[in-house]
Amino acid sequence: MKNDNAFKYFSLATTWIWLIIFSFVPYGLVIFASLMSHDTNHLIRLPFTLQNYVELSEPIYIKIFIKSFYIAGISTLICLILGYPFAYTLARMKSRLKGLFILLVIIPFWTSSLIRSYSMIAILKAKGIINSLLLSLGIIHEPIPMIFNNTSVIIGLVYNLLPFMILPLMTNIERLDNRLIDAARDLGANRITTFRKIILPLTMPGMIAGCILVFLPAMTLFYIPDLLGGAKSILLGNLIQNQFLITQHWPLGSATSIVLAILLAVMILIYLQSKRNKKEQDLL
Amino acid sequence: MTGHIIELRGVAKTIHGHEILHNINLEVRNGEFLTLLGPSGCGKTTLLRLISGFEEPTQGSIFINGNDVSGLPPHKRHVHTVFQSYALFPHMTVFENVAFGLRCKKIPHAEIQQRVTEALKIVKLEKYAQRKPEQLSGGQQQRVAIARAVVNQPLVLLLDEPLSSLDYRLRKTMQIELKQLQRKLGITFIFVTHDQEEALSMSDRVVVMYEGSIEQIGTPRQVYEAPQSLTVAKFIGEVNIFDSEVISIDDKYITVDIQGKKRIVKNTIPFNIGQKVHLLVRPEDLRVWGQAEVTDTAEMFPGTVEEVIYKGTTVDLMVRLSNNQLVAATEFFDEDDDRLEYAIGEKVWTTWLSGWEVVLPHEE
Structure with a gap:
C-alpha cells in the first residue's frame, strides 16, 4: 500500500515539476517582464507598470496584429485545402507506396527550414527558376513579382507548415470506419453527399488539430517573413524578435507575447465552448 | 420473372x-x-x-x-x-x-x-x-x-x-x-x-x-x-462418426459392419456391397447403459466412461469404445432413467435406435 502511494506521488510530482519548470516558470517570467519598465541602460527595471500594454493598443501595433492573423489565417486555409485531398488519398492508400509517401512528407524536416526558406528565394525571385521558365516559354514578358511581398510569405509558410496539416488529418482519416462510408452508399448517398454529411464532419477533429498546429507557428515564425517578406512585411514574430534583440525593449516584447498567447487561448476556448454548446443542444 | x-x-x-x-x-x-x-x-x-x-x-x-x-x-x-x-x-x-x-x-x-x-x-x-x-x-x-x-x-x-x-x-x-x-x-x-x-x-x-x-x-x-x-x-452440432462397411443390401435396409458387429440401417442412398460408409449419430441419440441394465448386447458397443459433465437438464458423457474411439453422448433425465449416475472408469454399453443414424459415403 505504502509503496503504491509513493509511486503515485512520484508520478504526479514528475508531471508537476515538468509543468513548473517548462511552462509556469517561463510564463511567469514573461508576465513579470511585461509588467516592468524599461530604459536604455537596463533591459528591465522597476517600477511595475501597465505602460507596455497601453502602448500595444496604438494603431501601428494593432495593424501588425491584424495583418499577422490575416496572413496566418490565409496560410492555414491554403494548407487545409492542399493538405486534405493529399491526406485523404494517403490514408486510403493500401499499396506499399504509402510508407514511401509518408516518408516524402517527413523528409523536408530533416533539412533546416531556414535553408529551405533560402532555397525558396532562388525559386521565387525575379530571375529565379519559375520566372526564367515562364519567360523562356514566352508565357510572360516580364517577371512576376513573387518575392518580398505577402504572397511569398504565404508561400513560405504553407511550404514549411503543410506537413503539420497533413499528418494529423491523415491519422484522423485512417481511423474513419470504412463501413460508415459503405453504409452511406447503401442508404443511397452519392459521393458528394457521403463526403459532406459523413466524411467531413467525422474528420473535423483532424482538421481542427491541423489548423491549430499550422496557425500557431504561422503567427510567430519570424525568419520566414524576414527572408521572404523583405522589409515591408513585419508580422508579430518579427515584432517580438525586434523588440527583444534589436531595440532591446524586453518589457514591450514580453507584453506582445502575452497578448498573442491570450488571443490564441481565447480562440481555442471559443472553439471548445462552441463544441460543448453543441453537445448540450444535442442532449436536449 | x-x-x-x-x-x-x-x-x-x-x-x-x-x-x-x-x-x-x-x-x-x-x-x-x-x-x-x-x-x-x-x-x-x-x-x-x-x-x-x-x-x-x-x-x-x-x-x-x-x-x-x-x-x-x-x-x-x-x-x-x-x-x-x-x-x-x-x-x-x-x-x-x-x-x-x-x-x-x-x-x-x-x-x-x-x-x-x-x-x-x-x-x-x-x-x-x-x-x-x-x-x-x-x-x-x-x-x-x-x-x-x-x-x-x-x-x-x-x-x-x-x-x-x-x-x-x-x-x-x-x-x-x-x-x-x-x-x-x-x-x-x-x-x-x-x-x-x-x-x-x-x-x-x-x-x-x-x-x-x-x-x-x-x-x-x-x-x-x-x-x-x-x-x-x-x-452443425456435434456428431459421432462410425466408420463401417456395407455387407448386404435389400430394398429398404442395408446391413453394415461396425467394429465387428452387424447393424441394420435405412437404405437412403444407393450403396454397393463392400462400400465404405460413415454412420453419423448425434450425441443425444446415443444411449449409454450400465452393465447391469441390459442383457442383449448384440448391437451394442462396449466402452469405458472417461468424462461425466452434469449440465442440469442433461448429463454429457465421453465414452472410450473398445477400438479406442471416443464418442460423446448426451443423456436426458426422463421416466425411464431418472438417476443417470455414471462413474468415471465405469464399463458401459453404448447403442442407438436403428433409423436415427445418417449414412454417408466414405470421405477421406
Whole structure:
C-alpha cells in the first residue's frame, strides 16, 4: 500500500515539476517582464507598470496584429485545402507506396527550414527558376513579382507548415470506419453527399488539430517573413524578435507575447465552448 | 420473372487471384428468413456483399426481383444492409441516422418525420430519437441499424453477423426480436452467421457454406437431421462418426459392419456391397447403459466412461469404445432413467435406435 502511494506521488510530482519548470516558470517570467519598465541602460527595471500594454493598443501595433492573423489565417486555409485531398488519398492508400509517401512528407524536416526558406528565394525571385521558365516559354514578358511581398510569405509558410496539416488529418482519416462510408452508399448517398454529411464532419477533429498546429507557428515564425517578406512585411514574430534583440525593449516584447498567447487561448476556448454548446443542444 | 426475390446463377468471385466463391446457385423465396451459415472465411460475407452491390461477381449473374442487377450500385438495388457492428453515424442523432436514406432520396420533410417515427416505433426506440448512438446500449444500437434499413422499405434486408458483438443473453433476446420483426414486416431477411444455434433457431431455411461453396440448403431440421455431407454434419452440432462397411443390401435396409458387429440401417442412398460408409449419430441419440441394465448386447458397443459433465437438464458423457474411439453422448433425465449416475472408469454399453443414424459415403 505504502509503496503504491509513493509511486503515485512520484508520478504526479514528475508531471508537476515538468509543468513548473517548462511552462509556469517561463510564463511567469514573461508576465513579470511585461509588467516592468524599461530604459536604455537596463533591459528591465522597476517600477511595475501597465505602460507596455497601453502602448500595444496604438494603431501601428494593432495593424501588425491584424495583418499577422490575416496572413496566418490565409496560410492555414491554403494548407487545409492542399493538405486534405493529399491526406485523404494517403490514408486510403493500401499499396506499399504509402510508407514511401509518408516518408516524402517527413523528409523536408530533416533539412533546416531556414535553408529551405533560402532555397525558396532562388525559386521565387525575379530571375529565379519559375520566372526564367515562364519567360523562356514566352508565357510572360516580364517577371512576376513573387518575392518580398505577402504572397511569398504565404508561400513560405504553407511550404514549411503543410506537413503539420497533413499528418494529423491523415491519422484522423485512417481511423474513419470504412463501413460508415459503405453504409452511406447503401442508404443511397452519392459521393458528394457521403463526403459532406459523413466524411467531413467525422474528420473535423483532424482538421481542427491541423489548423491549430499550422496557425500557431504561422503567427510567430519570424525568419520566414524576414527572408521572404523583405522589409515591408513585419508580422508579430518579427515584432517580438525586434523588440527583444534589436531595440532591446524586453518589457514591450514580453507584453506582445502575452497578448498573442491570450488571443490564441481565447480562440481555442471559443472553439471548445462552441463544441460543448453543441453537445448540450444535442442532449436536449 | 423467376418467382424468386433473389436468384444467383453460377456466381463466382475471385479476389487477388484467390477464388473466394465458386459456382454459387441460390434462390431466395419472397418473405423467407434465410441464413448463410459457415465458419469464418467461407465466403458468406462476400456473398452478401455481391447481393448488396459492394462487390461485383467475377462470373455469373444476380437477379433481384427478376432483374439482372450486374453493374447496379448498392442504392439502386432495393436491398439494404445491416452491418456488423452497425456502422451507425456517430455524429448524428438516432433520428438523423434513420432519416439519412430518406433525405438522400429527397423525400418531403413531413413524410420523413412520419416514416422515421414509425420505424423507430417498430423497433421500440421512439423515446431515444434525439440520442446519439454512443448513448445507447449494444442492443439499442442494433435496433437503430435495423430501423435505418427498413425505413427505406427494402425488398430484402441483408444482415451481416448483426448479433456477434452482443453478449449471450442479449443475443438470445435479439434473436427472438429479429424473428418477430421479420414476421411483422414480411420482408425477406438474408442473415449471415457463423453460429449454428442462431441459424437453426431463427431461419426458415439455412444455406450451409464451406470454403466458397454451398454444401447444403434446407430447413433447420433437414440440415441437422439429414446432413448431406460430413462437413455439414460436423459443422452443425456435434456428431459421432462410425466408420463401417456395407455387407448386404435389400430394398429398404442395408446391413453394415461396425467394429465387428452387424447393424441394420435405412437404405437412403444407393450403396454397393463392400462400400465404405460413415454412420453419423448425434450425441443425444446415443444411449449409454450400465452393465447391469441390459442383457442383449448384440448391437451394442462396449466402452469405458472417461468424462461425466452434469449440465442440469442433461448429463454429457465421453465414452472410450473398445477400438479406442471416443464418442460423446448426451443423456436426458426422463421416466425411464431418472438417476443417470455414471462413474468415471465405469464399463458401459453404448447403442442407438436403428433409423436415427445418417449414412454417408466414405470421405477421406
